[in-house]
Amino acid sequence: MSQIHIVVDSIGQVPDEMLAGHPNLHVVALKVRVGDQEWRENEISTKELFQISQETKQHPKTSQPAPGDFIEVCQPLIKAGKEIIIISVSGGLSGTAEGARSVAKMIGGGNIHVIDSGTASVGMVQMAKTALKMALVNCSARDIVERLETIVKATHTFLIPDTLEYLYKGGRIGGASALFGSILQIRPLLYLVDGRVAVMDKVRTKQRVVNRMLDELKKYQNLEYIGVGHIDVPEEGEALRKRIQEMYPETLILPAKIGSVLGAHLGPGLLGLVFQEKI
């Protein structure tokens, strides 16, 4: 039994079979609510969430896990003498990393390490895979943390929201807030810089912004994987995946699943990429 356990928050959307296959892998859920209804991230789909939000005319709100949610998972492990690595969604988007660090101080005694992934979705899953592989061959937690920190720096996230409404109302849009509510229909290409949403470019049409994103992707030739995500636009997601597969026939292309909490901040119709440079 591994001495090192990995905890990923639900923004990562760890696949069920991966979770089932690794007894030392755990998930802690963020929460989303509309009015006074609340769900853990995987208790509601993005589609259902947007529908309820529309019906009740209330914007969805999200919350990091309570410290107790982390403690429930971590405390028994710490008591059993395990070390824990928590991989969290970007600290620029959520307080989850900060909350996890509080828990590490409360109960960790130096044995809980928090990695701010600086990204989301499949980016976190891939980090977890690396950690699990290293733990399997008895690498120390310190080595794993060091490796993950390098991966964090080599991981990039691009976003094309269909609407800026969700980023704006969720307060996650930062410097791009001026774009919201402008008369002209603008298509921004967003990316995460130090984990925060920033504007890479703005164009007028969807086709052009997708092309613009792929131009930007082309600047990276040697990639470990490319994750392709969408929110409730499967055809557009598939078309994007195909184009990328043609551009990178040798590269691993993965689905980047987006759950209801992340979805609540990005809105329906989003296209996104998470990819990692080879290191």
Add this chain to the structure above:
Amino acid sequence: MQGKTEWLTGNDFRRMILGAYQTFMREHEHINSLNVFPVPDGDTGTNMLLTLRAVAQAVKEAPEVGIGPLSKRASDSAIMGARGNSGVILSQIFRGIARGLAGKDQATSSEVGKAFQYGVLYAYRAVSKPVEGTILTVAKGIAKGAHRAVRDGLDFMDVLSEAIKAGEVELEKTPDLLPILKSAGVVDAGGKGLIVFLSGCLEGLSGESSGPEANFDSNLRVASLEYTGVDITHPYCTEFLVKHCSINTAEVRKHLLPMGDSLVVAAGSDVMKVHIHTARPGVVLESAMSWGTLHDIKIDNMADQHQQRHEFLDEVPGHSQVAIISVAAGQGLADIMKQMGAATVIMGGQTMNPPVEDFIGAVHRGNSEKYIILPNNKNILLAVGQAQKLLGNRVEIVPTTNVPQGLAALVAFNVNLSLQDNIVRMTARSKEVKAAAVTRAVRDSVVNGHTVAAGKYIGVQDNKVIVDADDVGAALRSMVEFLLDDEDEVVSLYYGASLTKGEAQVLADDLAVHLPAVQIELYLGGQPHYDFIISIE
């Protein structure tokens, strides 16, 4: 030393928590409205309320009677029920309090005061990079105030009063410590939440909690952030102290209840603290003056706080490095350019070339280091060149020769890029757009071998007449069809002062029927001479 003989029991603790929860039910939306840091998502109040709800529910139903075990239960439920950053910090405060009261059946005023100080310490420790100007600054003030009051041997209610006062002093300072608060015109939401929490504890302890029994199911209303959703019937948040008050809290409450909502009346040993949201603060103060002397009077217009917050969110950020000066004829175009980030729009166009001093004036009036000028017309390039000569390297030109080019350049402008990168990108993007206009021929002329009579509608590209027609709609359609390629996606039409919105809409709809493959967008340009300015991308 009265404090030595005063004992607080589990029941007192329970009353404090329930009081705090009830106070939060009244105040959380106000706290939401202050929330701009760390992310302006407007739910600090709701998050603290939900965290407190978990605590209040657990404490209310708890079988424990001792203050120690009860505070432990409060701490556990806060840790499980915490929502958001502010909730996590609140849960740490409960942890500290529980630690301070561990194993005690009842506690002295000084012990409870110290437990609250523990709470602050735990909150501080929980945050990896404490930022001043936040809930932590307020918490520190509270700890200091409580420390002084405990040292002076005050009753616990007075300890709480002093702690709140000291916290309020720090709360007022938060905008000076955290610029984002200052520019939004608010104090820190979490800090305010902490004050509301303590005020609620005081209120609960003094048995003065107003309103219905704490209801854990239906009283939660989540504030909406919609601009239009701000409906404040009692806009003035009015707070003051009454010293040597001649009537008791119940009577004060009876007098004030009809005058507003969110009423809090809390009594210390010889001072009464009053908080009310009212439409008539003068009437409230006038009444209160007949009961005793008034101190620390504070009246805020909560609508201002809402308003400032929204202005803050709307403002174009970080333009101090590079700003854009654009040129347009027509208010509609000027408005669009401003929305797209132009700092100044100088009125001018084909027949109305703005003088050089307009550009120099715009630069001198502005507060940016550098300027990018978009002339948007060939005839204005010269004046802009002159301005650049006079202003030196503070000014760069992206040589746009028509309005669609100028708008394309504006769309491409990115505050995060350097001046040079912006110029390269804006210049390139301005060349990708196809531009034309529809106007009327002012004289007879020969076009493509046939005569176009004065008064006919013509489609113009680069000052050349390309198409002509008897009516504006036909000219528009021929012009667009002439320009359109397979890759084009959007046709933007800016209608001029000669057309009403209704007329323009009919023509745009007609065009959309004929050209189903592209998206037709219609905007008010308001320009003279040109019925339509056409932009194709």
